Structure formats: C-alpha cells, structure tokens
Amino acid sequence: MTISNDTAAPQRTSVPGGKKKNSLTAGQKPGWTWIAVLAGALVVAAGITALLGGGSFSWVGWLVIAAVLYVLGMYLATRVIENSRRATDGLWRNLVWAAFLLALIPLISVLWTVAANGLPTLLETPQLLWRDMQGVTGSDDIATQTEGAPLAGGFLHGLVGTLMITLLATIISVPIGLLTSIYLVEYGRGGWFSRAIVFFVDVMTGIPSIVAGLFAFAAVQLVITTFIGDGPRQLQMVKMGLSAAIALSVLMIPVVVRSTEEMLRVVPNELREASYALGVRKWRTIFKVVLPTAMSGIASGVTLSIARVTGETAPILVTAGYIATTNWNPFDGWMTALPVYIYRQLINPTAPAAADPSAERAWAAALVLIVIVMLLNLIARIVAKAFAPKKTGR
Amino acid sequence: MTDTATEPSRRTSLKGSRGGEAGDRVFSGLALTAGIVILLVLAFVAVFLLIESLPALWPEAFSDQDTIESADTFWQYVWPLMAGTLIASIIAILLATPVAVGIALYISHYAPRSIATPVGYVIDLLAAIPSVVFGAWGMTVLAGAMVPIYAWLNEYLGWIPLFGGTPTTTGRTLLTSGVVLAVMILPIITSLCREIFLQTPKLHEEAALALGATRWEMVKMTVFPFARAGIVSSIMLGLGRALGETMAVTLVLSPGIFSWSLIQSGRNATIPSEIALNFPEAFGMRQSELIAAGLMLFIITLAVNMVARWIVSRHKEFSGAN
Amino acid sequence: MSKRIDAVDLNVYYGNFRAVEGVNINIEPRSVTAFIGPSGCGKTTFLRTINRMHEVLPGARAEGRLLLDGEDIYDPGVDPVTVRTMVGMVFQRPNPFPTMSIRDNILAGYKLNGTRMSKSTADGIVEKSLRGANLWNEVKDRLDKPGSGLSGGQQQRLCIARSIAVEPDVILMDEPCSALDPISTLAIEDLINELKDNYTVVIVTHNMQQAARVADKTAFFNIAGTGKPGKLIEYDDTSVIFNNPSNKQTEDYVSGRFG
Numbered sequence: 001m002t003i004s005n006d007t008a009a010p011q012r013t014s015v016p017g018g019k020k021k022n023s024l025t026a027g028q029k030p031g032w033t034w035i036a037v038l039a040g041a042l043v044v045a046a047g048i049t050a051l052l053g054g055g056s057f058s059w060v061g062w063l064v065i066a067a068v069l070y071v072l073g074m075y076l077a078t079r080v081i082e083n084s085r086r087a088t089d090g091l092w093r094n095l096v097w098a099a100f101l102l103a104l105i106p107l108i109s110v111l112w113t114v115a116a117n118g119l120p121t122l123l124e125t126p127q128l129l130w131r132d133m134q135g136v137t138g139s140d141d142i143a144t145q146t147e148g149a150p151l152a153g154g155f156l157h158g159l160v161g162t163l164m165i166t167l168l169a170t171i172i173s174v175p176i177g178l179l180t181s182i183y184l185v186e187y188g189r190g191g192w193f194s195r196a197i198v199f200f201v202d203v204m205t206g207i208p209s210i211v212a213g214l215f216a217f218a219a220v221q222l223v224i225t226t227f228i229g230d231g232p233r234q235l236q237m238v239k240m241g242l243s244a245a246i247a248l249s250v251l252m253i254p255v256v257v258r259s260t261e262e263m264l265r266v267v268p269n270e271l272r273e274a275s276y277a278l279g280v281r282k283w284r285t286i287f288k289v290v291l292p293t294a295m296s297g298i299a300s301g302v303t304l305s306i307a308r309v310t311g312e313t314a315p316i317l318v319t320a321g322y323i324a325t326t327n328w329n330p331f332d333g334w335m336t337a338l339p340v341y342i343y344r345q346l347i348n349p350t351a352p353a354a355a356d357p358s359a360e361r362a363w364a365a366a367l368v369l370i371v372i373v374m375l376l377n378l379i380a381r382i383v384a385k386a387f388a389p390k391k392t393g394r
Numbered sequence: 395m396t397d398t399a400t401e402p403s404r405r406t407s408l409k410g411s412r413g414g415e416a417g418d419r420v421f422s423g424l425a426l427t428a429g430i431v432i433l434l435v436l437a438f439v440a441v442f443l444l445i446e447s448l449p450a451l452w453p454e455a456f457s458d459q460d461t462i463e464s465a466d467t468f469w470q471y472v473w474p475l476m477a478g479t480l481i482a483s484i485i486a487i488l489l490a491t492p493v494a495v496g497i498a499l500y501i502s503h504y505a506p507r508s509i510a511t512p513v514g515y516v517i518d519l520l521a522a523i524p525s526v527v528f529g530a531w532g533m534t535v536l537a538g539a540m541v542p543i544y545a546w547l548n549e550y551l552g553w554i555p556l557f558g559g560t561p562t563t564t565g566r567t568l569l570t571s572g573v574v575l576a577v578m579i580l581p582i583i584t585s586l587c588r589e590i591f592l593q594t595p596k597l598h599e600e601a602a603l604a605l606g607a608t609r610w611e612m613v614k615m616t617v618f619p620f621a622r623a624g625i626v627s628s629i630m631l632g633l634g635r636a637l638g639e640t641m642a643v644t645l646v647l648s649p650g651i652f653s654w655s656l657i658q659s660g661r662n663a664t665i666p667s668e669i670a671l672n673f674p675e676a677f678g679m680r681q682s683e684l685i686a687a688g689l690m691l692f693i694i695t696l697a698v699n700m701v702a703r704w705i706v707s708r709h710k711e712f713s714g715a716n
Numbered sequence: 717m718s719k720r721i722d723a724v725d726l727n728v729y730y731g732n733f734r735a736v737e738g739v740n741i742n743i744e745p746r747s748v749t750a751f752i753g754p755s756g757c758g759k760t761t762f763l764r765t766i767n768r769m770h771e772v773l774p775g776a777r778a779e780g781r782l783l784l785d786g787e788d789i790y791d792p793g794v795d796p797v798t799v800r801t802m803v804g805m806v807f808q809r810p811n812p813f814p815t816m817s818i819r820d821n822i823l824a825g826y827k828l829n830g831t832r833m834s835k836s837t838a839d840g841i842v843e844k845s846l847r848g849a850n851l852w853n854e855v856k857d858r859l860d861k862p863g864s865g866l867s868g869g870q871q872q873r874l875c876i877a878r879s880i881a882v883e884p885d886v887i888l889m890d891e892p893c894s895a896l897d898p899i900s901t902l903a904i905e906d907l908i909n910e911l912k913d914n915y916t917v918v919i920v921t922h923n924m925q926q927a928a929r930v931a932d933k934t935a936f937f938n939i940a941g942t943g944k945p946g947k948l949i950e951y952d953d954t955s956v957i958f959n960n961p962s963n964k965q966t967e968d969y970v971s972g973r974f975g
Contacts, residue, residue: 058542089608096504099496100513103584106577107520110531117534179428187422188429189774197429200436206631206699207439207692208638210666214673214688218442235677250439253432270811274875276772278825278882279801283421288828292815311524314640314666318673339526343641346530359534366527377522415795 029081037077041069067098111370118367121360125151128364132157133324138351145354152357153350155365157326158341161241162372164330165320165337166310168245169252174302176249177256184257185264186286204254209247213315216247220319239321241330244337247315252305259301263294300384307376311369313339338369439692447686449679463679472665472687474652478568479664479691481656482643483636485572490580491629497580498587502594503613514588521581529645532574537565537646540573544657559655566648569656571664574642579632586628590621623705630702634695640666665691718745718916719785719802719885721766726780727945728761728770735761737945739780741935745885748908748917750931750954752924753969757937758946759920763888766918767803768796784885801825803886804879809895810871812863812878819859821874822846825882841881849877850907869900876907880915887911889919893926905930924970928958936966 045066049058071094079087122128131154140152180197188194207215220243221235228234267290275285291298321334322344336344342362349358449457450468465471497517501510541563548561594617602612618625649663649671656662669684676684721743728736736758743749751759764770765778768789781788789799812821820827822842833841842859846852851873855866863874872892879887889908893901908930911917921927927934935951950957950966961967 085608085611089610092610092613093504096496096500099493100500100505102493103497103520103580104516106531106536107516109535110523110528110577113531113535114527176428176431179425180432183422183425183429187425193429197432200433202703203696203699204432204436206634206638206695208640208666208688208695210638210640210669211439211443211688211692211695214446214669214685215439215442218446218685219438222442222445250435253435257432268811270807270809271813273769273772273805273807274811274813274878275824275828277767277769277800277805277807278828278879279797279799280825280828281415281418281797283417284828284830286421289813289815293813307522311522311526313524313526314644314670317670322674339524339641342526342530343645346533346645362530366530369524370527373522373524374519377518415797 029078033077033081034074037073038070041066041073045069071095071098114363114366114370117360117363118365121151121364122367125364128154128361129159129368130154130156132326133350134326136324136350138354141349141351141357142354144357145351151360153361155338155341155361155368157324157336158338158365159368160326160328161316161320161335161337162310162339164328165241165244165248165316165335166306168241168330169248169309170302170306172245172249173252173256173305177253178260178298180253181257181260181264182286184261186282186290201254201257204250205258207250209251209312210314210318212250213244213247213318215250216243216315217319219246237332239319239334240332241320241327241335243319244316244335245330247319248309248312251312251315252309255305255308256302259304260294260298263297263301264290266297267293296384296387299387300380303376303380303383307373307380310376311339311373313337313343316340317343338365338372342366342369443685443689443692447682447689450682450686453679457679457682459679462683464683468683468686471683472690475663475665475668475687476690476694477652478662479637479666479694481662482568482572482575482664483633485569485656486575486579486636487629487633489573489576490583490632493576494580494583494628494632495587495625497584498591499613499617501584501588502591503609503617514585517581517584517588520577521585525578525639526641526645528574528578529642532570532642532646533566536574537567537570540565540567540570544569548657555654556656559653559658559661561657562659564648564659566646566659567657568647568662571643571646572656574646575636575639578639578642579636582635583628583632586631587621587625590624590628591617594620623708627702627706630698630705634698634702637695637698638666638691640670643667644670718914720745721886721916721918722781722783722786723762724781724783726762726765726778726782728758728765728778729776730773731775733943734945736765737947739948741948741951743916743918743933745916746912746914747932748912748919748930750927750934751918751920751937752922752927752934753937753946753949754939755922756942756946757939759935759937760890761946762937762948763890763918763920764805766886766888767800767805769800769805771796801882802884803888804882804884806872806875806879806887806889806892808891810868810875812866812871812874814862814864816863817860818855818863818866818874821863821878822881824878845877845881848880848911849873850903850910851877867900869896869903872896872900872904873907876904876911880911884915886916886918889917891920891922894922901926924958928954934958936961936963936969938965938969 045062048065049062052061071091074094075087075091078090128151133153133155136153140149143149144151180201184194184197188197217238220240221238224230224234224238228237271289271293272285275289276282280288316337317340320337320340322336322340323334324336327333327335342365345358345362345365349355351358448455450462453459453462453468462468462471497513501513501517505513541561544557544561544565544567547557548559551557598616598620599612602615603609607615643664644667647663647667648659649667650660651662653661665687669688672680673684721741723739723741726736726739727734739762751763753759761770765782766789768778770776770778778790780790782790784799784802788794812818813824816824819838819842822845823838826833826838826841843852843856846855851870854870855874858865863871866874872895876887876892893904896904905926908917908919912932919927919930931954933952934954934957936949936957937946938949939946950961950963952961956962957966958970961970967973
C-alpha cells in the first residue's frame, strides 16, 4: 500500500516543500522494516542457540527461535511505529503463514524420505517389481548386507494382492453405493428411511479401519463355522482376499455414497423435468439423463475411494494373512497386500539380524504404493475436469 | 417416413397398456435394497463384533475359562489401552488444530488465489499418502529427530509427570505417535475448515472491511462466529480419525504398560496398535479379547462422531449456509 | 393431432397447502391460451397439472377432473407417463440435455425410451421437428455439436423442437421467453403462432404484451394474499380481457394498477 507520493494530486501542488508526504501513507512503517527485523532475529537467535546448546549448535533450533523472534519483533515494531490494531493484524498474518510453512515440513520430509530411500533401490533392482518373496530366506538378506550380494525377493505378490482385493472391494461397493445414492436423491425424497440411511452412512464413515477388518473377519468366521465347520482347516479358510475385500467395502461404501449423492444432487432438476415431460419413465430418466450428466463426478469420486482403500493396511492385515508367494485367487488362501508387505518388512524383517535389505524392499514398495495412490488421485482430477459436461447456457 | 415407424410411443387413448412400468418398480426396488443392505451391514458390524467379543467380556458365561488371558478382567486389560488411545489422539488434536485452522484461513482469506489453489492441492496430496507410509516415516525419520527434544524436555520440564522418567533413546514413544497422528489428521481438519470458511457470507466480510476493519478483525468478526460450530465438528471428526488410526502408531510406538510419561519407550499402547500387533497370531480367547477391544474403539469413535454431527445439526439453523 | 382440455373443479395441493382452488376452464384445440397473473397466483402450478408434471415434486397432488378430449387424466388407471407423451412441455429456462448433440436432443423422446428406428426415419424426424421450430436453417450444419453451444433463444427453440418431435397433442409453455432477449422472444412468438395450426398451445407469461400478441384466449389468475390459494378470476377472448374485462381485479391488473 505504498502509493507513490510525489504524483499524488494536481490540486495540492501549492503545498510547500519539495518531498510532499501523502497523508494516506503517513504513519506507516518504512518498507525495509521486515528486513531489519529478520536480520536482528537471525543474529539474536544465533546467540541464544549457541548459549542454550552449550557446545553444539543446532540449526533447527536456530531457525525455530529466529522465526519466533521475527514474529514477535514485527509485532512490536508495528506496534511502536503504527498502532496496536495494525500490529495484531500483522501478527496473525505471520502466524497464519507460519502454520502453512510448518505443514510443509512433514509433507516434504515424508516425500523426500520415501523417494530417497526407495528410488535408488528400485532403480538398482527393478526385479523387485516382478518377483515375490518365495524362497527368500534370512541367509539371502545376510548375504546382501554383509557381502553385497544383489537384493533378493520382491513384491509382485503385494501388487497382485492389492489389485485383486481392491478390485473385489470395488465390485462389491460401487453397485451398492451407487444404488443407495440413487435411492437417496431420486426416490427417498427426505423420508424417514432415507434420513436413516444418511445417518448410518455418516456412522459408517467414522468406523475405524481396523474395526472394519475385525468385522469382516468376525462375519466370515461366523459364516464359515456355521455352514462349513469349525475345524482348524476351516478356521484357516477365514483369512482370504474376499474377507479383506469385505472389510475394504465397509470403508468404501460410505465414501462412494457421499460423493455420488453430491454429484447427483447437482444435476439440475430441469433436466429431469425435461425428460419426464417427454414421457420418459423415471428409471430411464435416471439411467439416460441423470447418470450420464453426473458421470464424470461419479467416476472421479469412485476413483478417489479406490485410492483411499488402496493405501489401507490394518483391515487387510487382520483379514488376509501374510504369505510370501503370489496368490491370484481371492477366494482361497492367504494374500499379501502392498501396504501389509511394507509393514511386515519393516516390523518383522526377513533376517532379524540383517534388517537393511528388508527396509530397502519396504521403501521401494512404499514408493510404488505412493505412486499408485497419487496416480489414482490424478486420474480422478483429470476425469472430473475433462469429462464434465459443458454448462448449459444460463 | 412411415407412421408405424415414427410413432412407436404414440397413443391415442389414455387407457391401455402401461408398458415399461415394471422397469420403474424393479429399479426403485433395487435402489431401496441397496439402502437396506447398508443398514444391515452396519447392524452386522455391531452384532458380529458383540458376539465374537462376548467370551472376553463375560468369560464365566460364554467361555470355558473363568478369566481372560491377558489380565484378570477385561476392564483391567482394556483401560490402559483406551487411555493410551485417548492420550495419543488428544496430543494429535492439540498439535494439529491450530496449524490446520491457520492453513485453512491462509487458503480461504490470506493467500492470493494463484497460491491458494496449489496449496489446496498440496493439502489433498498430504491426505492421500497411505498411513503405512506415515508410519514408516515416523519410525525412521521423526522418531530419531525427536530424541534430542525429549532429552531437553526431560531436563528442563522433567518435574511434570508427562515428561518424567528416563527419556527414550529411540524416540519411539506415545508423544511421537501423537505427532505423526497430528500430521495425518492435519489435512482432514484443514479441508473441512476451509470449506466452512469459504462459506462465510461475502456480504458480512465486505461490511466489516467497509467499516475500516483490518483483515484479522474481519476474520474475528465475521468468519469465526460463522464457522465456530463447523470448526468444532471438524476437530471432532479429526479426533475420530486419530482414535482409529492403526498403522502409524503400530509402526512408531514401542508398546508397553501404561505410564503418564509420554517420552519413554516401551510404555503405553493404543487399541488399534494392540489389535494390529497381536491379531494375526491370536486365536480363541486372545482373539475375543482383541475383538472386544475393537468393539470398545468402535463405541468411542461412534460417540465422538455423534457429538460432531450433533454440534453441526444444532447450529445448522444459524449458520446461514442454507 | 390436437386435443381440447377441460378442467372441472380442479384443486391442487402441496402437502396440506392448497395452492390452486376450484379451476373450471375449457381450452379449445388448435388455439393459443395465455395464463396471466401476479407471481405466486398458481398459474404455473395449474399448467403443470395438465401433464401431471406437478407430481414430480414431493407431496404435490391434484383433486378434481382434468379432461383431455373427454378422458380424465387423473383417472386411477391412467399412467402419468402416457399423459406426458400426449402433453408436451417447454420450460422457463432452456434445458437441452448437456450430454447430447443437437440431433440426439431432438430424438431424446425416442432414444430415452429405448425406441429403435432406422437412420432415415430419425433424420426425417430431426428435420421435420427443427423446421417446425424454425431452427433447421441455423443448425443443419452442426447437428452433431452439443446443444448447449447454441444461443439462449436457439436453445429454447431446440427444446420446442424436442417436444414436437414426439408429436404431442398439447404443448404447455411455462414462461418460455422470460430468460431470452427481445429478438429471440420475437422468434419464439412467431413460432407459437405457427404451432397453433397443429397443436393446442397453453402458455404462462408474465408479460401482458406477449399475451396480447400471441393468445386467442387469456385466463387471469389471482391470489387473495400470501398463504391463500390461487384462483381463476376471468377467462375470455384476449381482446375482451385486455380491453373490456368484466372483473374489477382483472381490470386493475391489465391496466397496471397492481402486480
């Protein structure tokens, strides 16, 4: 807000003095204040850090203290030069900026950690992508760590498991979610039953993912012990891809319902009426007018929900077990999902005495997982943008 | 153009066949069924969890043992877990809320448009990172970085029970878990708050600015009163998420018995991490104990979410959003 | 093709609220009838009962009889979908289907109902309907472009073409020109004049000059106050309504003393 004061107004040329002061900018602190305060804060913070830290100088501590001092210094400077209202305004502006910068730290740190740990491994041994852990023993990892043998194993089984489980969960959730939201928007009309569904969908949104896993496990176990038997072999059957898919569906259905419902609600009523007025039945109107109009939004919402459950670990951990070989059949036998693989490699390394190869595999898998999830998010955004129907002329 | 071909849907009388009406009935029936399935699933969640946890909740009646395996009674077993879960989540909320509200304000009222949109994407990006990755990061990077802070806290604030005891050398404590949880729920609270802040009536804001208010005064006068209920409910939803978060805590925390000290390793545990660590190898009574613990978690998160919804619905009529 | 409409003691309700009370009216085939009146007087509500479109809103229902060439459309055995194939409707704002091309918009009444037809038949319907709506020359080179790319007036004529494509007996128009500029309005009014050769046209309008220009007969609706039901006050030839109304309320309204 520094208005160039020399060219202010022609009427005021009679005011004496060469450098005229614009009354609107009077009483403002000079533009270089913040540089002075920043420099001061950095110097003082260096002193404090050196004193507090004793012998060692902490760079992080220096920056944190400097930031605090800068915010305080700007507040005091503004308060002295201008007034307390402007000072408060500036203080909160700085705090809001600080909040934003603070949130960037973990984000950058997480992405950097994954990339720095995962990328070299993945470039060095891309075989990880198409090998599983079959036959990989602790001695292989010890050889890798101590003698520099190439990294053994891989996570193909994790990719396959994630793919099959997510696919199955999508097949279960999308029809239920889609039909429910159609019921809510097109048929429910705010009656008690649709209000009940909205309420319970909200409740479902809040189910912790591990509880969803326990539910799927308990439900499948109950079904199997009731209809097939409760021998040890039958109990073994409970852990399979399908159980994990049921668990993920519990998490996915509410997301699909909410996003689809929102998309259906923004379809203009005029289009439904135009269709009805042409003598088209309701279900055909829904199928051929409402759904196509909302399709890009629905597809993007479904993709986002897939992205969300792809990264889930806990429910799969308790429902699908953990194996080293690739299993394509989600209805029989244990399955490993990529997130579970990462978790297991980190917490139970293949060779407890030589954990580094396991960690390397885990980070490479984490990188692949992040890339998959980010790609799904990107696809969702592109679908939402590119295939949105053109707005009708208003 | 023959008449028979062009007028297949044309009728001369109102009466007669009602072709295609069955389609309407079938389809609305299907949609209704899907809704019923959702209600049934939720009922099953509650009922199955209850059935499978009965042996642990009441061993005398529902199992052939008199006590559960891990303790004398279920409550003795579960209360330290519940306490750990709550403490970690509260730490997360305390750390995340100011930052999240700040970022939301930054996006909605401070940043120029050209910055606000990318920042919104960045926050969504943070929300998309799988929890197991946050856990791995917390375990390998954050835990190590926290060790000197814990030593400092113990040296200068050790007289507070929270920072007492022997400080950790690995950093894998409940407080570190809380920090990781804070990072994870940050984008959730931020995006909810941003939505609400953006709904503040423009007229109110302009009225405040026209009266000569500074930007902060405008925010204080118009945005916060409008958004108060929304902020509280997004915090509650974030809390619900933190309570149920499993992998981050499981990877970061080295669990143990309950302790008030937040900076010791091998202390405390949360319900989700307890389940994740032990369920894969559990069977029989141990399995029931863990499912019962899951039921407790379900009840707690349900209560938190209910309170959040209740706050929203109670304030809906005043929000002006409708 | 064209049918007469007779309403007998028709009441329309939204839930418990009676929106329109005791309408008796006889509308001749091959004529243009205008409904005028102040906002909220129930003219649009009544219009929507003629093809049972009001039922789309939750809780809306009608009592009384509404005869289409002597057949009651509210008879329990009657399917509202059949009624709507006979009584077409054009809305206040142009609403072409955004996902469809111009051609598909015209054929919407058939395609949405899953009717199969040969390409030549479909081409015939498209050309005939667009010519009927005075739009053929403007869009014949871009039939495969989206309908939302047209101007507002063209979109509205596209919507009229869409309703005449299914060959109804009656065309209802709910303030069809209120979202259009004067030139587009003129085009629509010319079109209405041509449509009455084949169809019974009923038009709701806020614009009294428009009623005077296009309508053979005019019906004046009024409302006693907020929360009271709307009523049909006077129905007569357009010239009588505007020059020599028998009711004081009508006179006040058409002379601009209120509303």
